[in-house]
Amino acid sequence: MSGADDRKSDVRRAAITGLGAITCIGNTLDEIASSLRAGRSGIVVDEDRRRMGFRSALTGRITGFNPSEISPKKLRTMCEPAQYAYSAARGALADAGLTADDLHGERCGVIFGNDSTVKPAVESVDITRNQGETHFIGGGHIFRSMNSTVTMNLGGILGVRGANWTVSAACASGAHAVGQAMMLIRSGLQDVVITGGAQETNWESMTGFDALGVFSTRESEPERASRPFDAERDGLVPSGGAACLILEELGRARARGARIYGIVRGYGFASDGARHLAQPTGDGALRAMKMALADAAMNRDEMDYINAHATSTPVGDHVEAQAIAELFGEDVPVSSTKSMTGHECWMAGASEVLYTALMARDGFLAPNVNFSRLDDECPRIRVITEAIPCRMRAALSNSFGFGGTNAALVLDFEPATRHEAGDAAPPRRKSE
Amino acid sequence: MTTEELIQQVNEILIEGFEVEPDLLRPEASLVDDLGLDSLDGVDIVVAMEKAFGCRIEEAEARAMRTLKDIYDSVERLVADLGERGKS
Secondary structure (H helix, E strand, O other): OOHHHHHHHHOOOEEEEEEEEEEOOEOOHHHHHHHHHHOOOOEEEOHHHHHOOOOOOEEEOOOOOOHHHOOHHHHOOOOHHHHHHHHHHHHHHHHHOOOHHHHOOOOEEEEEEOOOOHHHHHHHHHHHHHHOOOHHHOOOHHHHOOOOHHHHHHHHHHOOOOOEEEEOEOEOHHHHHHHHHHHHHHOOOOOEEEEEEEEOOOHHHHHHHHHOOOEOOOOOOHHHOOOOOOOOOOOEOEOOEEEEEEEEEHHHHHHOOOOOOEEEEEEEEEEOOOOOOOOOOOHHHHHHHHHHHHHHOOOHHHOOEEEOOOOOOHHHHHHHHHHHHHHHOOOOEEEOOHHHHOEOHHHHHHHHHHHHHHHHHHOEEOOOOOOOOOOOOOOOOEEOOOOEEOOOOEEEEEEEEOOOEEEEEEEEOOOOOOOHHHHOOOOOOOOO | OOHHHHHHHHHHHHHHHHOOOHHHOOOOOEOOOOOOOOHHHHHHHHHHHHHHHOOOOOHHHHHHOOEHHHHHHHHHHHHHHHHHHHHO
16 A cells, blocks of 8 residues: 555545424425525514514524423523524434434534524523522533533433533634534544534523624515625524534545535634624634635635625625635625524524535525625625536635634535545644 | 412423423422423523412522422422411
8 A cells, every 4th residue: 555545534424314404494404405595584573572662573483493302401501592593403313323322422412503502591680689699590500501511412412422512702602612523533632523503592591692783674665675695784683593513524424324415624813913802803604615625725716615604794795705706706696595584693604504405415506585786895706696507526615703703614515535645634724 | 278289280381381391300300400490490480480389488598409309398398387477
């Protein structure tokens, strides 16, 4: 065996072998894929928010999800995002064909993105104020009101004995979680990581975000309110749910004959380093995309699709378009699935990998609905407005968050045919 | 409320809220060893009993509970105390 072959056998890759999600556009993979292809929106007007004096009552709404299917004992420690994540994880594990016994080794972990659990925190404070003591809060609330509620619950229920933590990085939480899970597999520290992102949808969790004045107020047309990149965009629409991906070391996945959706092949991260917490500069986004491509050892012209972060805010979309135009020009098809789902915030970076994997599975690119034209100042990029048949070979998924945190993931959907000779050594990050 | 009614209500709370198997519910059953309840369950069982019966179970009394009968006895006595206080 040659030296190169020796090294090749050492290359570890993170294969996606299972998917599961609870979203405002569907709770099964087929429902979600169908919505993505049809350009179906999950955005509604929430009467509770109207009553509570929200500037915008628009939100993505989860329907058909029944938490009572989770046992009362488990529910005592699980708040909304943990319930969604548990359901998504069960779906993803079943999709991957993994049983509980497969998860009990020390080389299996759980890493999710989540950045708030507001409602249980509000409830425990209300109880304390009303009762004048903490006694009636009970024993479950503390486990419901921590950001790590998702991973602490999943870790225990699934009997995971390896990595177990939550990544909090605003609207890039889910993407950083997937990236970190991939790194743990690639480095050899874990063989299987149950990863993803979760986001609560209760109105309590969105009061401060609403106060920021960045939500769309197009309440007369809920389904047309989220319009990333469009000249008439007036803000984002909050949304949520949970998305779960089973990442598994490629050799292990192949050995057990698992279905392989694709490979999480490259991860890039960068911070803007700017003072304004809510105004991206684009510099970090650009560096994250370049880093992800370098990490994947792939070229920009190998990307068949970009799932943009674009949330439908005037500044954010413009800055991302600029970064995409600088790196990819006008050639690569771009869409923001947030045009249908709204902004799934902490979950978005994971759900958008899942959406892209479903597109690759079914051979299409999802449209950026509600898009008519770029505004005059916006750099030219190729925003696709209808579903396009496509045998996707590779894609880039962007996620950016408050504080200037940026993540980009390169997804490889042709691991069997990709230039494996180039994989002789683990790819090295290039400094920018 | 008769003792039987009280026992039935306690049992229902444990079955519905804490996933205890009905056929394990014998008075002498150990809360931890036989019913599989843990300290987290204990905190919530106390609050659930208090809400259901309108009584207050002090922390020391709750910590001393070892068997199902301990719960029955405590709740019955506390409910009776409430009744006495109501009469006075």
